[in-house]
Amino acid sequence: MSLYGGGYLTNPYLSKLQKNGNLIAFLDVIAPYSSTNPVMQTILNFSNYENTDEKHPWHSYFDVIGLFKLASYETFFISNQEGFGMWGNAVASIGSNALNVYFSNQGKNSIRYMNFRPDSVLFEYINNIKLKEKNFIIIHLMGSHFIYDYRYENNFKKYKAADIKSNLDEKKRKKIASYYNSILYNDYIINSIYERFAKDDSLILYLSDHAESLYDDKTKSVLGHSIIDKTNAEIPFIFIFSDTFKQKHNNLLVKIQNAVNKAYMSDDLIHTLCDLAGLNYYECDEKRSIINENYNDKRKRLFHNVDYDKFLK
Template sequence: MGGGILRFLIIYNFFVIFIQSFLVINFNNFLNPSFLEAFLNTNMAESIEFISIYINFKFFGILIFMIVALFLLKIKINIKINNKLNIAFIILIFVVCFGNDLRRAIKYDFSRYINIPFIKFNKELIYTDDILINSKIMQESYLKIANNHEKLKANENIKNIVLIIGESSRRSAYQDYGQELNTTPNLINIKNKIIYSDVIAPYASTNPVMSVLLNFANLDNLSERKFYENLDIINLFKLANYKTFWISNQDYISEWGNNAASVGIMSDFSYFTNKYMSSSDTLSYAKYDGVLLPIIKNLKLNDNNFIVIHLLGNHGNYKKRYPKEFAKFNESDIKTNISDKKSIAEYYNSILYTDYIIQNIYDIFKNDDSLIIYLSDHAESLYDDKSKSVLGHILDKITAEIPFIILYSNSFEENHKKLLKDLNKAKDLPFMSDDLIHLICDIAGIYPIEYKSYLSPLRSDYKKDKIRLFGNELKYNKF
């Protein structure tokens, strides 16, 4: 019995070492919610395709090391607990491996015990952070919370508030943020705009971001209640008598874990281009974001409208995100030593197309009293970490840095002068998108009991020194 348990623990620990070594070597990080979300919300074929990219000499090096170590152990270690020398040896190993982590946990913060690698691995593996929560449960919770609220008033009375949510769009790819390539020729020429210079995402993958972007949940209160136990952004505007719209080029509401669609489906009008596709099919076969433009043009608007537009944006495979006429950049335009210049060029072509989409959306609303907010869920690594050379969503500084751009009409400028002044004043303050709803409350002048003024950069008591945790574990300013 005891030998069987010990044999299981040895094999299991070798499995943990292999997984963690693979992640550290390829992504410079341990298992975390972003990795789990990426695997749990995809199919087997897509997971195998992703892993195959990293099957290289490093992968086989780890594998060979594991096999040799197991062979040497022969999985037949017998430890006699009554042997004082063995007991002392076990205690010594424990102290060497975990002593410093326990010392810091006891001295500073006992919750740090979860940073012990073995404990951290199992904690992330077992505790899914509601990634797989049923979508119907989320909707029921949101509706129950909304029904417990009184009607609200929108003091600013803006006719159109438009929220454009991009995908995998990095700040540095935009000319307004210093990009030298002509990637955003339309945005750069729009005069009525405010460029927010220091906004970051809370996570490196979509579902975790959407769990805190679209409601009053943030990284500070997730330990108090589930993210779907907060008032959501659609019902917030419904309570203020706005007509709500959700127009999406991402996948329709799946049974599990899709918070964006769970919130969006509660709108007065919702449209999903990829209604009958799975998440993986969406990435492979989805239409270009331009398919949304006729839908947006023909919306039946009221006096006050809140419109969310969810783009597929710049998510890989990049070359599938834009029509051929937007294939402007090629490998010769990419001034870097990275061998895969083709992927980087294709990414910038997708940015060029996103610029075109944003310009067209702006043109639809610019003749009314309108304010448009554009941001991305998270950014993208383009082999920025030269020692790791990773493409895609990784837990790294560059992946946190998202564009945050406010566009407004001439009518908005005329009707909301103080608000526009406050928006301009806040443009260089540090901000994280998990508090977006508090900023939007100030923009619309809607103040439910969940609103906190110190989380809105428009307020004098804004906590600009708040610690921003990326991936809920890494301090952004310590990268």
């Protein structure tokens, strides 16, 4: 992502939102795992590596959809990934409890994700949402999931193998170019979602479940994810907010801005959501909310149960 200093222009829309004061990008956030299902088992509920074991599995903990329903929010779960299937069970089991549920790929064969359409397929549903007084919306994108050629529309084929400055062979450079095109397309998707809610009192929190290696892992051999390497751990964590939100909730924006450099792991996401929404459910822990003044920034961050800081040595 060029928003995070990447060498290729992949975030023209998000960079403009940042320049206009409508976006804050956090700089030190990691995922707990390198693949979707185990990540979703931790970021959508109150489970984490400290409280989860055989006697207390992830699905025994209260989830984010139930939390916001309890707080009288209209809840939405909108997904361009699979429903219940090979890799989507955790997210689908939680998301399907929303009051409004939409899977664009329900029942499709998820093998290698080649059958799934680009994320713009969700726009028709998103644009027709009937908002209530309070709304909590989860939009689960395909994003830049491998295989990258299938993640964007033809008019986003900006980068080619020849554009990639690398000593890798042409076949590998072509795959990397496709990845950059998928990031460019994802930039368009996120901005389009922002524009849908830009006239509302709205806050968008965007994050990735995990990252990808572009042959830049420690072995210099992996394209994709599901490896224990810092290239799979480090994720974008971005707040995007409307002008109305800025006017009405300056106190929250100050908290968000003050936390931009803090170390964080996404398995504590639900606690930050509690803080943002002002929810006082008994399991909400201010020490686990990155925007809270009492946030514990000394908590050890484990990636696949390996101390993340060891990757940096």
